[in-house]
Amino acid sequence: MYDRTFGTEWDELSREEAVRRAFALGVAEGVGNRRSDELDRVMEAFPGAYDRTLVELAYDEGRTKALDAAGDADGPEEVWDALVDGEGLPRGPPARDALPGAITNLTLTQPPREGLPSSLDFPSMLRK
Template identity: 35%
Template sequence: MSRYEREFDSGWESMDKDEATTRAYAIGVAERLGEDNREALKAIYAEMESAYHRSMVELAYEEGRNEAKAAADPGADDADAVWAELVQGEVTTVDPDDVPTSGRDSLPGALDSGDLLDRQDVDSTEPVDRPDFLER
């Protein structure tokens, strides 16, 4: 029994586009991990009623393949870890002390909040004052 078959029920009667894209993503991950589930993917395609929904399923399938390829360490036998991370959604927690706040790994300066959006003082009349060069 494949990872996909263990995770998802194969006896479905109909499915909506959200479930179809989730399943297609999982099939893409499983295929990249060496399991063939083409028949299930064909059944999902057949269930979709429009070309738009079929293209969404295709995109989800390709995304699953690409993310599994990126997550898999070449030469390592970590297929179960890749499946758990990408499909089962096991959450990886990050210690707040490890979050970058400055330096090379922080947000670039262009994404910092700028002064343009800061509100001016309500009582400020400087923008409408007479320029200094006109005063004697």
């Protein structure tokens, strides 16, 4: 499934492409394929710990989603089609889903609030 969608003939990857591939590799393992050497190649393309962590998180998220979806599907192809489209794009955003709960709960990932910051707002006891 992975080889058919992505192929393994590449020399360089962008961070976004690496995350997409890692997610797909996780989905492939989640439906019964063995862990591919391709994941190691993708990770070796990035020497920095930050990029490698993103790749690992995307892989784990793909694997987790595939394992969750496998119970409701009729086979590996159906799980793959439900999670990865024909162009290799995840059907859901892997980067946001791959973030640990502590990070996603931070206000950095939320849109800004409307109005005054709470530190400049009147306390409730001063409102009528």
